[in-house]
Amino acid sequence: xxxxxxxxxxxxxxxxxxxxxxxxxxxxxxxxxxxxxxxxxxxxxxxxxxxxxxxxxxxxxxxxxxxxxxxxxxxxxxxxxxxxxxxxxxxxxxxxxxxxxxxxxxxxxxxxxxxxxxxxxxxxxxxxxxxxxxxxxxxxxxxxxxxxxxxxxxxxxxxxxxxxxxxxxxxxxxxxxxxxxxxxxxxxxxxxxxxxxxxxxxxxxxxxxxxxxxxxxxxxxxxxxxxxxxxxxxxxxxxxxxxxxxxxxxxxxxxxxxxxxxxxxxxxxxxxxxx
Amino acid sequence: xxxxxxxxxxxxxxxxxxxxxxxxxxxxxxxxxxxxxxxxxxxxxxxxxxxxxxxxxxxxxxxxxxxxxxxxxxxxxxxxxxxxxxxxxxxxxxxxxxxxxxxxxxxxxxxxxxxxxxxxxxxxxxxxxxxxxxxxxxxxxxxxxxxxxxxxxxxxxxxxxxxxxxxxxxxxxxxxxxxxxxxxxxxxxxxxxxxxxxxxxxxxxxxxxxxxxxxxxxxxxxxxxxxxxxxxxxxxxxxxxxxxxxxxxxxxxxxxxxxxxxxxxxxxxxxxxxx
Numbered sequence: 001x002x003x004x005x006x007x008x009x010x011x012x013x014x015x016x017x018x019x020x021x022x023x024x025x026x027x028x029x030x031x032x033x034x035x036x037x038x039x040x041x042x043x044x045x046x047x048x049x050x051x052x053x054x055x056x057x058x059x060x061x062x063x064x065x066x067x068x069x070x071x072x073x074x075x076x077x078x079x080x081x082x083x084x085x086x087x088x089x090x091x092x093x094x095x096x097x098x099x100x101x102x103x104x105x106x107x108x109x110x111x112x113x114x115x116x117x118x119x120x121x122x123x124x125x126x127x128x129x130x131x132x133x134x135x136x137x138x139x140x141x142x143x144x145x146x147x148x149x150x151x152x153x154x155x156x157x158x159x160x161x162x163x164x165x166x167x168x169x170x171x172x173x174x175x176x177x178x179x180x181x182x183x184x185x186x187x188x189x190x191x192x193x194x195x196x197x198x199x200x201x202x203x204x205x206x207x208x209x210x211x212x213x214x215x216x217x218x219x220x221x222x223x224x225x226x227x228x229x230x231x232x233x234x235x236x237x238x239x240x241x242x243x244x245x246x247x248x249x250x251x252x253x254x255x256x257x258x259x260x261x262x263x264x265x266x267x268x269x270x271x272x273x274x275x
Numbered sequence: 276x277x278x279x280x281x282x283x284x285x286x287x288x289x290x291x292x293x294x295x296x297x298x299x300x301x302x303x304x305x306x307x308x309x310x311x312x313x314x315x316x317x318x319x320x321x322x323x324x325x326x327x328x329x330x331x332x333x334x335x336x337x338x339x340x341x342x343x344x345x346x347x348x349x350x351x352x353x354x355x356x357x358x359x360x361x362x363x364x365x366x367x368x369x370x371x372x373x374x375x376x377x378x379x380x381x382x383x384x385x386x387x388x389x390x391x392x393x394x395x396x397x398x399x400x401x402x403x404x405x406x407x408x409x410x411x412x413x414x415x416x417x418x419x420x421x422x423x424x425x426x427x428x429x430x431x432x433x434x435x436x437x438x439x440x441x442x443x444x445x446x447x448x449x450x451x452x453x454x455x456x457x458x459x460x461x462x463x464x465x466x467x468x469x470x471x472x473x474x475x476x477x478x479x480x481x482x483x484x485x486x487x488x489x490x491x492x493x494x495x496x497x498x499x500x501x502x503x504x505x506x507x508x509x510x511x512x513x514x515x516x517x518x519x520x521x522x523x524x525x526x527x528x529x530x531x532x533x534x535x536x537x538x539x540x541x542x543x544x545x546x547x548x549x550x
Contacts, residue, residue, distance in 0.1 A: 006284055010325040013288040018391075050285040098443050106442060106464055110431040112424040116293075138414045139433060140441070146418050149387040156385040158414060166377050166415070166480075189381055205441075 003033040008043050016047065016059070016071040020123075021153040025068040044069055055079060058127075073151040075117070075124045077270075080249075083117050084266050087250050091233070094260040101255045103262065105233070109143050109204055118249065119147020121269075122202065122230040125247055126152065131227050132197040133157055135215055137186065141203040144232060148202060157192040159215060161185060171221050178208025178242055186214050188222075195223035206231040209242035216243065234267055247272060278308040283318050291322065291334070291346040295398075296428040300343040319344055330354060333402075348426040350392070350399045352545075355524075358392050359541050362525050366508070369535040376530045378537065380508070384418050384479055393524065394422020396544075397477065397505040400522055401427065406502050407472035408432055410490055412461065416478040419507060423477060432467040434490060436460060446496050453483025453517055461489050463497075470498035481506040484517035491518065509542055522547060 003011075012029060029040045048059035055076030061069050075083075087108070096104040108114060122144070131152055136145035137159040149156045163170045167189040177184050193199065201215045216226055229246035236253045248267030255262050278286075287304060304315045323334035330351030336344050350358075362383070371379045383389060397419070406427055411420035412434040424431045438445045442464040452459050468474065476490045491501055504521035511528045523542030530537050 006280065006321045007325045007328070009281055009284045010288045010322050011329050011331075013285045014292065014326075014329070014331050017289065017292060019388075046281045047285050050282045051289075053282070054286050054289070056286075056289050098440065100440055102441050104441065104443050104464075104466065106433075107430065107466065110424075110433070110467075112421060112431065113294075113428065115421070116425060139417070139435065142414070142417045143421050143431070146387060146390070146421055149385075150391060153388065155382065156387065156418070158381075158385065160414065165373065165375055166379065167381060168373050168379050189379075191379065191382065192385075 003035060005039070005043060008033050008035065008040075009046060012043055013047055016069070019153070020057075020071050020073050020151050021127075023062060023068045023070050025066075028068070072127050073120050073123050074127060075121045079117070080121050080269060083114075083121060084249050084269070086114070087118075087232070088264045088266075091250065091252075091264055092262050094262065097255055097257065097260055097262060099257075101257055103233075103252065103255070105204060106140070109140055109232075112143075115143045115147045116150075118144060118232060119149075120151050121249065122148045122200075122247065123151030125230070125269075126200055126228055129227060130198050131200045133193055133199045133224070134202060135159060135193075135199050135219070136202050137161075137211055137215060140205070144204060144230075145202050148200070148230065152200075157188065159218060160187045163187045171218070173214065173218050173221060175214030175217055176210060178210025178213070179237070184214070186218055188218055193219075193222045193224050197222075197224045198227040199224050200228045200230060201226065202230040204232045205235070206233075206241075206243075206246070206248070207235040207237050208239070209246075212246070213242040231267075278310060280314070280318060283308050283310065283315075284321060287318055288322055291344070294428070295332075295346050295348050295426050296402075298337060298343045298345050300341075303343070347402050348395050348398050349402060350396045354392070355396050355544060358389075358396060359524050359544070361389070362393075362507070363539045363541075366525060366527075366539055367537050369537065372530055372532060372535055372537060374532075376532055378508075378527065378530070380479060381415070384415055384507075387418075390418045390422045391425075393419060393507060394424075395426050396524065397423045397475075397522065398426030400505070400544075401475055401503055404502060405473050406475045408468055408474045408499070409477060410434060410468075410474050410494070411477050412436075412486055412490060415480070419479060419505075420477050423475065423505065427475075432463065434493060435462045438462045446493070448489065448493050448496060450489030450492060451485060453485025453488070454512070459489070461493055463493055468497045468499050472497075472499045473502040474499050475503045475505060476501065477505040479507045480510065481508075481516075481518075481521070481523070482510040482512050483514070484521075487521070488517040506542075 057074040058072040134149045145156045169190045172187045231248045233250045234248040253263040332349040333347040409420045409424045420431045447462045506523045508525045509523040528538040
């Protein structure tokens with residue numbers, strides 16, 4: 001079957017979006033569509049221009065025999081601003097306030113469209129770096145981790161609080177939770193990571209950073225390297241944060257349980273230099 | 276700015292794929308692209324034909340003033356067969372065998388591309404039904420749940436084993452786990468679901484179905500209705516399964532710890548009538 005350009009553009013767009021951060025040889029497209037490489041190159045130029053114009057992402061062309069094309073998801077600054085604004089509006093609702101000054105966020109973490117957008121933001125930040133694995137701790141960070149992973153095309157590993165028979169042999173560490181100063185345990189299946197891998201850590205919420213620091217220590221047990229830290233909401237607190245090189249989208253300043261108000265602002269996303 | 280058809284096709288494809296199961300008015304496209312509705316209709320006809328030709332999904336057109344177009348993700352039978360074959364090949368590897376006859380599957384559940392495909396399969400099955408929420412139990416089913424949710428555009432709720440302060444007030448039930456006959460607890464935030472919602476339950480593994488049955492009981496506490504059950508791997512066992520109307524992709528027949536062999540076959544996906 002001979003494909004028309006219009007059909008090729010639709011199918012190519014689908015295929016590229018489904019295979020982020022994967023090098024696709026031009027021959028794949030020319031064979032699939034029974035078309036000359038010159039036509040495919042013209043198609044890709046249109047896709048590239050539209051992706052960049054609309055802030056969908058970049059199309060990287062790698063020349064040569066082992067070359068091809070790679071879709072790199074990217075979120076424009078304007079869209080990041082919109083996402084942050086959505087998060088702040090949502091999180092400011094006074095009925096999110098829980099006893100003890102906690103914020104109810106579970107519904108946002110269960111919203112697939114929002115999580116997809118959040119994941120793309122973090123994937124954009126780390127798009128030009130070598131990241132081999134995303135790590136999070138059960139349960140609430142898992143949706144963010146999977147969404148980042150989908151856009152970077154790398155696996156997710158989930159640290160648990162307890163060891164389970166279905167994980168096989170595990171590595172376990174003790175760490176001190178930042179705010180409560182309690183000793184806690186983290187467990188990760190031995191098969192999760194190989195030594196030398198570069199790991200991006202993510203979670204939904206960070207205060208002092210005890211959990212993040214725990215994951216950092218766990219990385220060391222696997223001879224892996226910390227590549228970055230991505231949190232949805234960071235909370236202001238007295239004293240030092242245990243980790244320093246992180247990105248956050250939203251910052252929680254204070255909650256007032258009596259007036260039922262929640263003070264939030266942009267996280268550090270726009271304050272940091274990006275590579 | 277005036278858009279060319281080729282650019283419209285690329286951007287429209289992206290927009291539709293990002294908004295599954297959402298009715299998009301034609302005016303959205305005609306305003307975005309500054310194009311006549313007749314041109315937009317022609318564009319959509321090309322997208323529709325390509326989506327259907329390539330097994331990407333369906334494009335449903337709703338006529339009238341309140342009408343528009345809706346992308347329904349669908350997986351072709353051939354692709355389902357490929358996914359099942361991939362899963363069987365992966366799961367047959369003898370190094371997945373854990374003490375006690377358990378199978379190590381965590382890496383597959385952490386593979387975003389595979390989970391995306393699996394989620395699309397289950398979303399295809401339930402594409403024509405009213406589903407309001409996807410429910411799973413922490414931790415291993417979460418990646419499947421989110422992938423289904425992304426393709427159906429509905430929220431995920433995660434049942435936990437223990438109650439946590441960040442969940443607010445919760446509903447808790449006791450249930451009997453199927454294989455071990457132990458009493459276990461399930462907890463779900465009260466805000467997770469509204470009465471009358473139709474819920475799809477999912478998990479990575481099911482033997483007797485005790486956990487599934489527990490979630491079914493939990494639904495009743497919320498006055499919600501069971502819309503379906505989707506499991507990645509079901510395991511053969513003596514006696515009755517506690518739930519009956521489920522879909523599975525893979526069936527585990529037996530493991531032999533001495534010979535280190537794992538006997539697997541297709542699940543019931545192709546055995547069941549689909550609506």
